[in-house]
Amino acid sequence: MTPVLSVEPLFAHNARAWLRGWVVSQAIALIIASLVALDRSQGSASTAPIPRIVAVVILVVLTHGLGYVFYPWILARRWAILLYVPLCYAIVVWGMVVHRAYGLLILPAILQGFLFLPFAWAAVILAALSVGLAWSVAVGARNESLFVALSRIGAVMGMGLMMGTVLLYIHRANREAALRNALIAQLDAAQRDLAERSREAGVLEERQRLSHDIHDTLSQAFASVIRHLETVDLALPSAPASAPDERWIPQVRSHLGYAQSVSRSSLAEIRRLVLALRPSELSNAPLAAALERVATQWGEAHGVRTTFVADALPALLEDAEVVFLRATQESLSNVARHAKATSVTITLSCIDELVMLTVEDDGDGFAQAETAGGTTCGLSGMRERARRLGGYVLVDTTPGEGTSLTLAMPLAAIVASSRDAEAPA
Structure with missing residues (x-):
């Protein structure tokens, strides 16, 4: 009623x-x-x-x-x-x-x-x-x-x-x-929102930690095993198997082949797990497409005119793509909760060997002093994630005049090598 x-x-x-x-x-x-x-x-x-x-x-x-x-x-x-x-x-x-x-x-x-x-x-x-x-x-x-x-x-x-x-x-x-x-009711809603955000942050952090652990330990170990087995295989003599002192060679090569096969299968499975731990937005789409989809869905959900512009970029490291995606989601979440904006522009570009993500809104803005410590609107976590890859976060805002957030990371540090680009396949 x-x-x-x-x-x-x-x-x-x-x-x-x-x-x-x-x-x-x-x-x-x-x-x-x-x-x-x-x-x-x-x-x-x-x-x-x-x-x-x-x-x-x-x-x-x-x-x-x-x-x-x-x-x-x-x-x-x-x-x-x-x-x-x-x-x-x-x-x-x-x-x-x-x-x-x-x-x-x-x-x-x-x-x-x-x-x-x-x-x-x-x-x-x-x-x-x-x-x-x-x-x-x-x-x-x-x-x-x-x-x-x-x-x-x-x-x-x-x-x-x-x-x-x-x-x-x-x-x-x-x-x-x-x-x-x-x-x-407001306090309950805020508490539920905080608990949900904390849970999501914990899940994301654990997924990232597990992904790094798998990549840095098991993946590297299997790759090393494969290289050693390939070296042993090449070092074996190629004399006819009928020679009395070389009858063991076929058996050795059979075991080596089996070990290589198992190692390659395990490596492929590990890479599949690492890929599955990526954010769902990046699982089947490149970074630019994922960001555009996030921006479009957010704009439709909140009734805010949202524009996305992206330059052509080379393939980036998975960690860098995750940082850009999370920064976009966090920025849009802050706009929805605090800014009262009518339009938002998201730009992904590469300028002077820096890959930059910029999120601009025409909302209320806030005092620059609030951003100094990085404790406002999740800026602390955003800056920490960027710092791990050699990047930084800048915020330009004035009360009543909107906010512009820029996340920049050096291209050389986050561009994917050919091996990294092919690894998940």
Whole structure:
């Protein structure tokens, strides 16, 4: 249920309990008022009011039943509220015209205002009804003494003031509770986001560590085994196998061939595992295509105009591609969370033997002092990853004028050799 008015009704959060109280109180008031009206009607010479009394009862029961059953539906539509509430009040006023006893319906009608209308609107209605009742009492007491008239008027106004004070207290308590709930929800969301980001960071770090360990140990070891076995194979004499002292050579060569085959298979499997540990965005696409896909998907998800421009680049080391990809994702995440930007431009270029990734937005920006320590928006991790490959990160930002982040790494340090480029195949 989402109220369409600018402020929720006072009792919207505990609606069902208050609705039951409203219906029960109105039913009690209706029964008492109707019995009084019927008693007065039977004692008079005319029985004309009886059909009107029946009509008042039917209309009150019908409107209050509809309000109880369709409360969420009415509260979600402005036109329904503006039609339903005045209709109910009009029926109450008409009931008072039929017989003064139906003035008992006013108190439940006040409660109805705080169930269907914002607090300010309902408070105005309460004040108007209090003044109206006071005026009615004053007119009815015009033949009484001044003290009696003032006492009755004071009682009515005091009751209205007391009711208004109680309702104002409830309103403030509800507002403070809503603020606390909103703050708790924000803290929970921030905690979940932090936990998710920490988990993702831990997974990525472990994947990178495992990838490096496999490459630096097992992969190099198998490559060394293959080279040694190939050297031994070449060093063996090539005399005919029928020579008495060379009968062992075929067996040796068979074992060597088997060892080479196993080593090559193991090396291929290790390279496959290393490739599988790469980010999924880079598994089936070159760096430029992966960055463009990330930028496009992010722009569509956040409704921000995103432009990607890339120069032709040679094949880069896998580690360097991962750094560029993670820097792009982190920068876009920061733009979404902090910048309030309407457009983002991502550029991948090679200038003066430097491969540079630039992410520019037209958002709010922030103070340069916040970036000095590298603790803002994940800059610390971004700088650390770039530093491992001889790179650096620069941030150019001014509050209110957007932000430009540049990650640069030397081409010579991150360009892939022919062996590196062919390794995953």
